[in-house]
Each structure stands twice: as structure tokens, then as C-alpha cells.
Amino acid sequence: MQIGTQAICNMLTGNMAGSKLVWKEWMRDADRGSVYSELLAINDDGVIMATMILILNCIRNSEELCQIMVNAKTGVAMLNSILNDLERLHSDEQNKNFELGYAIISQLIDYGHFTTIYKTIENTSDNKMNGRLTMLIKVLDSKIHAYKEGEVPDFLGHTELKKISGLVRQLCQRAIFVMNQVIEGQQQEQEISSVLEIDDVSEVYTALVLILQTSSTLLTLNDQGHTVFKEMLIEDDVLKSVTDLLTCCETMDQKKQPGFNYLKRDSVRLLGALCHEDRRMQDKIREIGGIPIILAQCKIEDANPCKYSIYLREYAILALRNILKDNHENQAIIAELEPKEAVQTDELTEMGLKAKLVNGEVKLEKA
Template identity: 25%
Template sequence: MSDQYSLNTRFCEICAVFLGKRGKDSVPSLTRALDTIATDLARNEDLRTRMGSDDPSIWPSLHQLWNFLANYPSADADDPALGILIVSIARFTRNLVAGVAMNQQNAYADEPSLRRILHLYSSWSAFRSTDCNAFPPTRMVVQALSNIVTTNEDLISRLWNTYLTLPEEQVVLIRLLGSPDPKTLLSLLVLMVNCIHNSTERRSLLAKSRVGARICITLLDRMVLLYDAEDSSDSAKAFDYGYHLFAHLFDGGFVPDLYNSLSVEGEVIAPHQTTLLKLLDSYLQSSQTCPMHCDMCHMLSGIFFRLSSYSQSAIRRAIGPEQSEPLNGTNELPQELDLLLPKTCEALVLATQCIVKISLLSEEQWNTDPSAVDLRAIFRDSTSVDGQGTAESVIELLRLLDAFLPRIYFGKAVINPVTDRNVTSPAADPSGFSYLKRDLVRFVGVLCHKDKALQDRIRICGGIPVIMNMCVVDERNPYLREHAILALRNLLDDNRENKDEVNNIQPSGYWDNEGVLREKAGATLR
């Protein structure tokens, strides 16, 4: 097999024998020969080039093999011999085309056959997920398809445009993302990341098209399941590649398009949008430079207002229109519990963290380069649909949260009927509210830093007493007191009016050892 002419001749001969007999008895000899050739091809790029270009041409025989497999009766898809044959032919194809543009071009003619096989095996494995016989053929075909197009811009574009414009039920990417085999999922995500790498057009198609949205929804579901995978496992590697795929979309500024495509009519926040915000938050926290995407900032500002407005309305319904002081220590039950409030607040924490990170990065960049865009201004100057400004929205929400949520003081919760009267509704679950006060207070501190206009707005809307009231220990909000002190420092910085406001505020109560606010005798409550 070392002689090139004899290698091509041998390949054509064994293919002709198999296609002539088409029986199970001829499968072992074909697979043994293909596996031997595939091993040699993997080691020798020059051999790949010569085998793909010399006579007799191997391509007609290879096309016939793939066509035979693509038209194999689906009723016999669970035949182990068929799976073994697919693995051998796919491995041969994968190794033959690796890094050789001409071979890739010739092999791409078999893409419809490969797609049909993937469609067959993804359907079969969906019903037989406990049987791993379908995994090796599916995985190897995906790897072959990946090698056929990788580094070949023309073929990648043709493949991506084809797959994202197919009828939804025929999109094998969606079906394969549901594969229970992490190795198959990893191979698929490698292919997808390679497809959108350095291509604005292909990223746009993924973020904006209907099929692209379905792909992203399916991938987000898988990433939730893969999040706790053991380090260095195939599942963990698949999660990393999924994250890289979304990071490419974030880099390209496609967050608003993708977020909107994940929306569900009638819902303030969809589960997949929350998962996307988690990925965006992770992406931003790992960034060393500020992503200059104004559209993303406007999107985050809109998300914040929408979630804040919903949370304010839900809390008002819970504590009642006349309730303006904390419920701590009272026997008053909540009037109406909103089942969506915890999830809304969870998403609100993520949106706030994203905004704070962008603001900090932008301020740092603006300090070193005054010509840079100050993205903080987008958040500072935005208003909600009802005309509420950012500062006013944050302060009002903090005021309501202080009346609605108990503080946890050194492991002891301040009594609050919303969460301490055997209320079994999911809305009473405090886990969805973790870190909310802390991040909102931090948001105030970041926005008003060296900004007298915003400092004044916070004072005018009554925000200084609210921030002062956050200078407490709350185990649900780690470092709440520290962030509140820093926010208060930024509010008073070079602002005489705010300092006078603080000096005029006299303590009207004190916190006892149980973390309950007690009124001082003779004090006037503000």
C-alpha cells in the first residue's frame, strides 16, 4: 500500500467488490482496508494530497459508498454492521480531507448523504438513548463533516446557509444538540464554533433567524445540564465550547438580537433569556476591556427598567398600597404573592451585575482616554416607558425591598410574614432574591461616582435615607453594608447638599441583638 497508484487502485477495487455484493459478509474486509488506509492518511498530509488527486480517482467510489449508506433502509438502522461500516467510511473521509482544500471540495458533494445519515441516527438515538450503538457512527460523521468544511470559507458558508434555512424539522444541528452522548455534542460544537468564527454574516444568521433561535434555545438547555459536569470530562469540554459559541455572538454585538429572539410573548423574562444573561455576565466579568456595543447597553438598560418596574408592582401588591414601613415584627400577611417575582429578581441581579461591570470598565477606559465613549451615560440618562429615571427606579425598588424582605442577621432572619408564616408559595422562597439589595446598592455607588447631577437626583427622590438604611448586616446580601458605605461616600463626595441631608437625619431607632429595628422613645420617624 506504499505505492500511490496501487493504493488508489486498491481502494476502488474493494469499494467495487462491496457495492457489487452489498452483503454483510463483505463488510469486514471493507472496514479493515478503510481503517488501515485511514491510519496512514492521518499521519501523512502529502499522502492525502496525492490520493485525492491521482488516478484512478477515488471520488466516484467514495460517492457511491455514501449514497449507498444514505439510502439504507431506516428499519435496519440498528444493524451493528451498518454502524461499523459508517464509522470506517466516515473516519476515512475525515482523514482524507483534513487540511486539503481540493479534497474538501470533492467530498462536499457527499454532504447531503452525510446529513441524511445524521438525520436517521439522531432520530433513532432519540428513542434509544440508553443504547450507545448509534453514538460512534453519529460522532464520526459529524467529525467528517467538520473536517470537510474547516478552514474553507466557501464551504463553511454554503454549509451554514443550508443548515440554517432548512425546515425546522430537518435541521440536524437541533437534533444532534439533544444527543445524550457528550462526545457527539462536543464534536458538533467544535463544528459550530468553527463555522461562526470570524464571520459577521454567519453569526448574524444564528442570532437573528428563526432556526438560529431554535438552535440557541436547545443549546442553552444543554448548557444548563452540562454546567455541573466534572472538570476535564467531555461534558465539561462541551460546555466550554458552548460558552465560546455565545462569546463569539457577544463579541460581534449580537446580544440584543439573540435576547429578543428568545423572548416569550406575555412573559417579563423567559428562562432562556435568564440563562443568556448568566453567560453574558460571565463573559463581562472575565473581560479586561469594555465591549463598545451601545446597542447592548441600551438593551441592558431596557431589561433593567422592565424587570424593576415589574418587581415594584409585584412587591406593592404583596405589601399593600398603604404599607410604607418594613413588615418586620408585624402580623400582617402579604396581600398577593407573585409567583414570577423570584425569577424576575434573579434576572434583575444578572442585568444589574452586567451594567455595573460595563460601567466600571467604561469609567476606567474613559479616565485613560477621554475620547472614549462613556457608556455609563447610557445607563445614567435612560428612562423607563413611564418616565422613571435610573436613579429613581433603583431607589424606589430598594425602598420596597426593605419593606418586603427580611434581613438575615448572623444566621437569624428578622421576622417577616412574607417568608415566615408557613407560606408555601414559590414566591415566598427567598433564594431568588439573593444579592439583589447588594447589587442595587452597588449600582447606586457606581452611577453617582463623581457625578453631582446624579447625586442630587438620588437626594431629591429620598435615596439617602434608603442607602443609609442598607448599612446593615444581611447574610442574603454579603457585603451589603460595605457597598452601602461606599455608595454613601460617593453620594457625599463634593456635594454639600447631600452632606447637610445626612447631618439632618437623626437616628430614630436602633437594631437589637435579633436584628430587629427598635424605635427610640420620643424619636420622630422620617
């Protein structure tokens, strides 16, 4: 099979007319085209490599053939197989087959087919998050971060930006549902492990972290595209969704239940970006009670790290700066806050110190 596939690949390489003719026939004739999606499912790296090279050679630099692939039943079957292979190989990104699969999906995204692929795979998965969808988001996220600094990538048109905005809200709601299940399970003294037996929990978490990071990145761009995306987020009421997510994460922490690592960090970062130089968002976060929950994040947490040594507390401080800037109503909320108690931390206990609240100020004394 590998030799036969390589032979076809050799015949079509550099033969644009032949590639176009053959590709259209494969996409039209399900019986012929399905052979190659079946080859992609074989547990043989050599066969998979030859098949991916063949597919890539056919669609490379051809908007027409990419369009045909994402709309054909045979093409969708190939995409499912390719994304499955990427998921299987994601821990070994130096693997040649991973590079080939990434190149195929990347080529399709370049021609603006992210949303089409996402919806198609979602429809074949009972609208549940799965590894193929997560891998598709990973490829998109990687391409955005690799794009030239300061500009919205050319492959992100209105449809793609709108899809990203919708995913923030959709995945936030799903994560909140899962965490509420955990909290309710604890209240009813159920086994937490049984509550967490939801098929797509892990995929929702991974996808949500990626989408939050991607959205924050797009909001920090300097060109006009970031303004368009921000208005989409506002229209989808993402500020409310992310604030609810952050509140739920905080509740999980207070109940000593493990939350989704990184979610607080990336939620705070996105909220800060939304409130940057935007009076509407500053007022909105005050109205929904989001300022105290942001203020509560001004602490160090091992579960919410950030590369480059920037942690949750730093993102929270930056977010507060954006929320309070030139907004007297928001500043008044902070000014009215009064300390309620001095928290005795394990670190203070180890140092032989005790925290006390005296006349509104925290004092330390020997234990």
C-alpha cells in the same frame, strides 16, 4: 447519528469554502437545518458534542456566517437548543459540551449579536424571562469580567449598552411587582407560596442580580465608554428604578418576609456608582427620598453578602460618601437626623446588655 455528524464535521474542518456553502444552505433550507437543532435536543452527550463542534467550526471567525445564523429561523432554533443545554449543564462548567456551547454563544456576542439574540428569544417566549435568556446574560457577564481591565469591551456597542440599561429598568420593575405581590399576600393573610407561583420569578431574580453587577462594573471603567453608558442609565431613569427596588427590599425585610438575596447589596453599589462625581445624580437621589434608605443599609445582613469580605454596609458607606461629597443640601439632611430609639438586638441580649437612648445618645447598661 453521532458518527454521521462527526463525518460531516471532519469534511468541513479547515474547508472554509465548503463550510460557507453548507452553512448558507442549512440556514436557507429549514428542513435540512432543522435536523441539527433536533440533534441538539437529543439526550445524548456524544451527539450534542459532535453537533456543537460542527456548528462552531462553521461560524468560527466568520462575521458573515454569524450574521446569517442569528437572523435565520433555523439558526434561532439552534440557539434555543444550545442555550437550553447550557442551562442544563451550568452546574458542571467543566463539561465539554458546556464549553462548546459557551464558545458558540461567545463567538456570536463577539460580533455584536447579544441584543439580536436576546430580542429573538424573548419574542419566542411571550416576552417572559426564562432560563435561555438568563443563560445568555450569564455568558455576557462572564465575557465582560474576563475582558482586559479598565476598558469597555469591543463587543459592547451602542445597541448592547442600551439594551443592558433597559434591562436594569425592566427587571427592577418586574422584581418590584413580585415583591409587592408578596406584601399584599401577607396583608390579606394569603399563603405566601401561592403568591410566589409566578413562572419567571427565579429567572428574574438571577438576571437582575447579573445585570446590576454588570452595570456597576461598566460604570467603574476608566475609558470614555463608561460615560456613554452612564448617560444611557440616566436617560432610562435607572436611579429611580433601583431606588424603588431598594425601598421595596427594605419593606420586605421590615415585614419579616424573605426578599431577594443580594439585591440590596447590588442596588446600593449601583446607586453609589451613579452618584460618583455627578451632581445631577446626587440631587436626584435626594429629591426622590433615597438618602434615608441608603443610610438604613449601614448594617450587616447575612442575606446580602459580598465576596472579598465586603458587605452591604461597606457599599452603603461608600455610596453615602459619593452622595454627600461637595453637596451641602445632602449633607444637611444627614445633619438634621436625630436618633429616635435604641434598638435591642439579640446579640446585646445574649451579652446581658440593654440599649437605652439618653439625651440623643445610645447608652448600654446591664440588663
